[in-house]
Amino acid sequence: MRNDMLFIDGKLVDLDDNTKITLNFKSNIFTDLSKIVSNNSYTIKLPKTIRNQRIISHAELPSADSGYPRKYHDARYFRNGVEVIPTAKAVLISISDKIEIAMTWGNITALSSMLESGKSLRDMDAGEYVGGIYYPKYIEWKDWGENDRVYPKVDYGFRNGDSMVWYHPVQSVKQIMEYIEEDNGISFIFPKDKEALLENMFVPLLEKNPSEEYAEIEAITVDLKGVAEDRAGKTNIYFNDMGNVGSFYGNLAVIGNGVSGGYYNGYRSKVINAVPKISGNFKVKVNTNVAPLSATLEVYNYNFNEVGSELDTSTVLTIPLLNVNFISDGVYEVLFQFENRQTEMLSTLHSSIPHLKFALQNIGKPSDVVSISGTLKITNIEQEILLGGRYWIIPNLPDIKQSDFIKAISAIIGTFPLFTESNGLVFVSFDTIMSNKAKALDWTRRLVATYKDNKPNAIAYSLDDFSQKNFYRWKEDDTVVGKYDGYLFVENETIESERDVVELPFAASDQFSDVAKIPIYSYDEEGNLEYNSVEPRLLAYNGVKGVFTGLDWNTLLSMYYQTYQSIIRRPIVITEKIEINDIELRDLDMTVPIYLAQYGRYYAIISIKAEDTGICECKLLQLEV
Known part of the structure; x- marks a missing residue:
């Protein structure tokens, strides 16, 4: 039975x-994520x-x-x-x-999904809904006059007093971890002595990407009603709003000569470097004896200079028709259907506010249009973030996998991930196992001896996936001069000479005059500010300065891996048969070592193979060599 x-x-x-x-x-103590x-x-x-x-x-x-x-x-x-x-x-x-x-x-199902999907930090929600209202995650980017922990002092390469740029905002590692928790419905639990490290490290936001997510939320859709000739001689489309006249990015407007009935005929952008995306689904009935096969939708600037003597009506986007249907003698129906077609940057003629309008081309005179029906959608967005605007957080986090970010931080602070039964991920250091010797489980009387003398059932002298030199590296970046990698050593001539254990998704940073250098800005021969792309960076706070002090791998390994290094230098792994009851299996804690008086040593659990006999095969790592 x-x-x-x-x-x-x-x-x-x-x-x-x-x-x-x-x-x-x-146990995952000797694995990465x-x-x-x-x-x-x-x-x-x-x-x-x-x-x-x-x-x-x-x-x-x-x-x-x-x-x-x-x-x-x-x-x-x-x-x-x-x-x-x-x-x-x-x-x-x-x-x-x-x-x-x-x-x-x-x-953890949520974490497994994250690992398998390869979700990036930029795939997280760029904002959140509170009481039905969407609040985007952003920081106001302007010259605040002095540095703080949001805008720490880092040498980005720009000159003091340059009105086009200022220090970039940053996000603490702890804050980014909280974003990942929210995005995946999991929690991260770090040792108490590591929490301050998470708060003291930060990731500079080095790029200036707009928020596609917020732009989509703030998009305006209009109901097309008719056409009229404007001052530029174009067959301008006019329309009604569909419950949303304006947004953060711009608003509907009457531009140039309006039409009766209170209709709008244009769009006024609130961002200067605007590159709107246009979507449409509409049809136009037109009187013509020849099928209008070359009909197009034109999106065009409509900007006057300060005194109204110059008008810019240049085209920023041309969209071809989808289809033409014959309706009856002299009547054709032209169909337009397209999605997220991006314009050129809108004109700011003599610093004017950007405006755009829509016109039908190659379709005859406005009087030839019998009817127009359908919708246009305007998703306005800035080409890039400008000083004085909103610095969007999520779109400007490094474009790296969430799992790679977690792995990197775990490695930097010398921890290993262990799963819990709840929806959480616990990180422990090898020091945690050593400190738990006081509550070690005495399995001396549980051991099922294979031999009459005190010898293990099996003994090995290496750990899987280790070489003699096990390198920990920062990502390569041509702008970095110094050498900041390090390695852990295993005394074993019979194994591979070297391998890379960890390569972080961040590059190291050189440091001059107690400030980290990240050269994203430079100047051309005419003195114009230029932006340069670099690899993502990770820094630490020193007051309101960003520094790389203490983040080179030799320092990190000496600070957080000393115990780990002492164990893996000359590892001893034994395999034994041990009696473990079902309650103990249920309550098994891999962070608590076991003690075997037969050898007078403490051991960390690597694995346990449990059959229904009550006798388990245990693979154990010796904690004293």
Whole structure:
């Protein structure tokens, strides 16, 4: 009679005497986020009973076309009355004479989704809704007169007093971590002694990208009503608003000669360097004896100079028709349908405010237009952020994966990720394991000896994926002169000579006069300010200055990896058979070491293979060499 139960999607499955459930518990203390492994089961072979076939939605039948094998399913596992695995994910692998499934647990669905999707920091929401109102994330960019923790002093290459630029805003590592938490519905838990480090490190916002997300939210759609000839002699389209006359980026306007009925005939931009995106879906009926196959929609400037003596009506976008339909003798219907066609930058003739209008070309005179119906959508946006405007946060974070950012910060502060059963990710340092010796589990009497004398069942002298020199590097950047990489050493001539363990998605930064240098600005021969692209950077605060002090890898490794280095320099890994009951398996804490009096040593758990016999195969790393 079996003493265990397996539930899938809340339903008890049938197990027979041949069903073997072996559980693997694994520590991630020696892995980075890209190599994180979940606890898992070996393949579980279920009998093909009627109940089990019903639970898997009869996926054994080709005609069933079941989606069951293509989804994860909630699973729970009980052994000897103990819920050893309360929250697992089960997946159907294959079906033959048995139904083969496997389980994983200790993982976080939201984090797994983030890792698999490759979401960038820029893929996060650029704002949030509060009480139905959207609040974008931005910082006002202007010359504030003095530096602070939002605008710390960094040598960006511009000259003091340049009216076109000022210090760039920054975001603390802690703040970016909070953005990722919100975006993925997970929480990050760092050791208390590391929290100050997260607050003291920051990422400068080096690019000047507009917010596509906010521009879309602030877009204005208009209802087309008719056409009239304007002062430029163009067949200008006029329209009604559809509940939204104005937004942060601009507003509908009557420009030049208006039309009766209170209609609008243009758009006034509130941003100077405007490059609107235009979408449209409309039709025009026109009287003509010849099909207007060359008809186009013209988007054009409409700007006067200060005294009204000069008018700029240059074209910024031309959009061809989609189709022409014959309606009756002398009547054709012209269809336009397009999406997010971006204009050239709108004119600011003699510093005037940018205006745009819409006209039909190659369609005859305004009087030839019988009717026009449909919509146009104006999604205005700045070409780039200008001093005096809003500095959008999310679009200007480094274009790196969220998972790579988490990996980088975890590596810099010397921590390793461990999963919890709740929707959270706990980071621990190797020092945490060493400090937990006081509450180590004494498994001396649990050890099932293989030999009469005190010798391990198996012993090894290397860890997977380590070489003699294990390099930690900053990203390459031609603008960086100094050398800031470092390595950890393993004393073993029989393994690979060197490998890169970590390469951060950030470049290092040179430092002069106690200030970090990030050369994103320079001047041409005429003295004009130029922008230069560099790799993303990570700095630390020194008051209101941005510095690279203490961030070179030699310093980081000496500060946060000393204990880790002492263990991996000459590792000893033993494999033993140990009695572990089901309650202990359920409550297993990989940060707590174990003690074996047979060898007089403490050990960190690398992995545990648990069968239903109560005897587990344990892979253990010796903490004293």
